[in-house]
Amino acid sequence: MKIHIKNTQEIAAMRVAGRLASEVLDFITPYVKPGVTTEELDRLCHDYMVNIQQTIPAPLNYCPPGYTPYPKSICTSVNHQVCHGIPGSKTLKNGDIVNLDITVIKDGFHGDTSRMFVVGEGSKQATRLCQITFESMWIGIEQVKPEAFLGDIGFAIQSYAENAGYSVVREFCGHGIGKEFHEDPQVLHYGRKGTGIKLRPGMIFTIEPMINAGKKEIRQLADGWTIVTADHSLSAQWEHTVLVTETGYEVLTQSEGCPSRPTL
Known part of the structure; x- marks a missing residue:
């Protein structure tokens, strides 16, 4: 495992990319309402990234080994879709929950973040799942500091989510990020305290727990990308890109419209 420690200039570039990714979510928020298609959300985000921000949508044509190229500019995962949902003709309806996952490239550096949206008026159950997932992400972020272990992050997230029911x-995790979309280390959202690598200042990685209302098992759809819960239960995900600083952490994917840190 080769983890790239970012220097001052690289960190500055990652701050810009992270803020821009979050600003895409700020922009699209008013459009996430009953009656819109996920394809329309993708089109709006694509145009904003390319024409307004002059950024590159990292998911578009992204093709890791064993995959076909991803055909859209964002990921839209609705209800029981866990991650990597492909935008299409599906119309969002009142009560749906949807994760919008945004990754932009600016001056060669990646900014990666996602948020959950409750479409219209959501059920108490769906709203609680989104909130607990948001809090789980932040519980994980709060573990980040020099000399802590990667396992501390996963343990904190798993404990909080499982205690909430x-x-x-398990199959998807956070990841290092920089000039590459996915770098070392892998950041598991479960695990044991005091395990894994020690964190060092200059590391940048995502924390992006995927939390299911039912069982943890998942399956992949025939499109080769979309992941769903095996029991068709609801799933939620939130994501931030985080820098390890000399004294703790800095969240790089924040903007004016970004939901603030919850009271934990």
Whole structure:
């Protein structure tokens, strides 16, 4: 495992990319309402990224080994879709929950973040799942500091989510990020305290727990990308990109419209 420690100039560039990614979510928020299609949300985000921000949508044509190229500019995961949902003709309806996952490239550096949206008026159950997932992400972020372990992050997230009655997806995790979309280390959202690598200032990675209302098992759809819960239960995800600083952490994917840190 080769973890790239970012220098001052690289950190500055990552701050810009992270803020821009979050600003895409600020922009699209008013459009996430009953009657809109996920394809329309993708089109709006694509145009904003390319024409307004002059950024590159990182997911578009992204093709890791064993995959076909991803065909859209954002990921839209609705209800029981866990992650990597492909935008299409599906119309959002009142009560749906949807994760919008945004990654932009600016001056060669990646900014990666996602938020949950409750469409119209959501049920208490769906709203609680989104909130607990948001809090789980922040519980994980709060563990980040020099000399802490990666396992501390996963342990904190898993404990919080499972104590609330939910399950944590195991197959997908956070990741290092910089000039590459996915770098080392992998950041698991479950685990044991005091395990894994020690954190060092200059590390940048995402924390992006996927929390299911039912069981943790998942499956992949025939499109080769979309992941859903095996039991068709609801799933939620939030994501921030985080820098390890000399004294703790800095969240790089924040903007004016970004939901603030919850009271934990």
